[in-house]
Amino acid sequence: MYTISEISNLTGISAFTLRYYEKIEVLPNPRRKNGIREYSEQDLQFILFINGLKKTGMKLEDIAKFSEDGCLLSQTEESIISETLLKRIDILTEHLESLEQQLSDVLAVKKVAEEKKSLYIEMLHNKRDRK
Numbered sequence: 001m002y003t004i005s006e007i008s009n010l011t012g013i014s015a016f017t018l019r020y021y022e023k024i025e026v027l028p029n030p031r032r033k034n035g036i037r038e039y040s041e042q043d044l045q046f047i048l049f050i051n052g053l054k055k056t057g058m059k060l061e062d063i064a065k066f067s068e069d070g071c072l073l074s075q076t077e078e079s080i081i082s083e084t085l086l087k088r089i090d091i092l093t094e095h096l097e098s099l100e101q102q103l104s105d106v107l108a109v110k111k112v113a114e115e116k117k118s119l120y121i122e123m124l125h126n127k128r129d130r131k
Contacts, residue, residue: 001038001039001040002038002039002040002043002044003036003037003038003039004018004019004037004039006039007039007043007044007047010044011044011047011048011051012051013047013051018047021050021060024060024064025064025067025068026050026060026063026064026067027046027047027050027067028067030043046067050063050067053066053095056095056099056102057098057099057102058095058098062091062094062095065087065091066087066088066091066092069084069087
């Protein structure tokens, strides 16, 4: 089990942000022992996944939708699991499409930047050769 400060150190997410994510239901409320939050290894992995989604630009609103049904491993009713899986697949599909577009945009900018850099190096060499 991990404390909130240990989770913060392991993930790089501040304790304040973790509490905020719990408040807005991006993260489920962790178990508490004597009022102190306790996080499992499964909680840690979920937090790392959520943090990855956030870092790649997924909106907190979408992350909250993704996680609102809690852990699938703790669910038993087949219809709920199927609905949750379908919802999560839709959210991730949309996010992956967004990431593909971002990647395409970044690669296009990278290509132009590389071309400019090559041009500037060539201009610098030409200037030196004229001296």
